[in-house]
Amino acid sequence: MKGYATVSSPYARKVRVATIETGQPDLIEWRMLSREERPEVVPPVNPLGKVPAVVLDSGEALYDSPVICAYVDSLHDGSKLIPPEGPDRWEVLRREALGDGLAEAVVAVAQESQKAPETRSQRVIERQGVKVAAALAALEDEVPSFRDPPSMGEIAAACALGYMEYRGVAADWRGRYGRLAAWYAKILTRPSFVQTMPEDKA
Ligand SMILES: N[C@@H](CCC(=O)N[C@@H](CS)C(=O)NCC(=O)O)C(=O)O
Numbered sequence: 194m195k196g197y198a199t200v201s202s203p204y205a206r207k208v209r210v211a212t213i214e215t216g217q218p219d220l221i222e223w224r225m226l227s228r229e230e231r232p233e234v235v236p237p238v239n240p241l242g243k244v245p246a247v248v249l250d251s252g253e254a255l256y257d258s259p260v261i262c263a264y265v266d267s268l269h270d271g272s273k274l275i276p277p278e279g280p281d282r283w284e285v286l287r288r289e290a291l292g293d294g295l296a297e298a299v300v301a302v303a304q305e306s307q308k309a310p311e312t313r314s315q316r317v318i319e320r321q322g323v324k325v326a327a328a329l330a331a332l333e334d335e336v337p338s339f340r341d342p343p344s345m346g347e348i349a350a351a352c353a354l355g356y357m358e359y360r361g362v363a364a365d366w367r368g369r370y371g372r373l374a375a376w377y378a379k380i381l382t383r384p385s386f387v388q389t390m391p392e393d394k395a
Pocket residue numbers: 199201202203204205241242243244245257258259293
């Protein structure tokens with residue numbers, strides 16, 4: 194199948210990590226788009242114009258990242274990133290939503306902060322900053338129940354943290370959330386995270 198991504202997207206990184214963690218590193222043939230290419234190339238695949246989006250060999254499109262990750266997880270017989278049933282399933286999906294929500298708030302802070310001072314809204318930055326801090330505090334509390342190897346929940350959380358550092362949002366977080374920082378340093382050594390580390394600003 195073909196996939197569309199940008200190198201820095203935390204949501205696309207979730208999918209890339211999921212394929213590697215499930216032993217399917219070549220499942221998706223990725224096209225890495227620049228910011229300029231994205232509005233041209235993505236809407237025919239995802240009307241929302243967002244990445245990641247994939248096109249299956251049947252021609253059917255799938256988006257967004259939770260849907261694509263669930264699909265990736267359905268294609269292998271190994272240990273599942275999303276437990277198939279029971280309370281574990283809902284805990285993992287809820288944690289994935291927490292990670293995705295953290296990434297969303299980080300995107301909002303980064304986008305607003307990049308605006309010229311005369312159009313920048315300090316209120317937006319503060320409101321989204323409160324969400325960033327709340328998500329970090331929640332994840333810090335949850336570290337003792339994090340799974341190893343990681344589930345889709347921990348993968349989403351780590352991708353959001355990676356994006357946060359990439360954009361320089363909440364730059365002091367490692368000093369304030371020690372358990373989460375220690376866990377994050379460890380998950381970063383997994384090949385799936387090493388191989389998907391964003392390098393260029395895009
Ligand atoms: N909920 C979506 C979010 C995807 C998303 O916001 N992607 C960003 C890149 S990080 C994007 O493509 N933004 C372009 C736009 O909003 O037009 C997912 O999980 O895939």
